[in-house]
Amino acid sequence: MNLRSRTGLLSCVLFSALAFSTAIAAPTEQQLQAVPLHKVIQPGVVVPGTPKELNASITVRYGPAKPQRVLLLMPGYLGGAGDFDRLARQLVVLDPGLAVWAVDRRANLLEQRDQLENASDAELARIVRDGGLLRRPLPR
Secondary structure (H helix, E strand, C coil): CCHHHHHHHHHHHHHHHHHHHHHHHHCHHHHCCCCEEEEEEECCCCCCCCCCCCCEEEEEEEECCCCCCCEEEEECCCCCHHHHHHHHHHHHCEEEEEEEEECCHHHHCCCCHHHHHHCHHHHHHHHHHHHHCCCCCCCC
């Protein structure tokens, strides 16, 4: 079985399992928001000419710290770990022994999120209205 067939099969299995189990008892919004998650940045291979803090890999981990099982999800070309947020939370609520780890793009280390995370509601509205953040030079 080739990789495309396996990926399609896994997608069907996950979709079927989720559809079946949500038909039994769909997780509530409160349950989904209660799922523990944390971002893990792991040092990676040193690439000459790359700032040290960018030589890393990122996973967003949902569920228990010491799970019985781990499901690793990898986004597509322009995707990121956030693409799996709702699915990961649903799977963990439906199977508390499961942890879902979503791999994030290395390029996300270039994002300057501090402006968003520390912004007031008025500042967030300005960012949305004006179409972006103030750009700063990359670290050297």
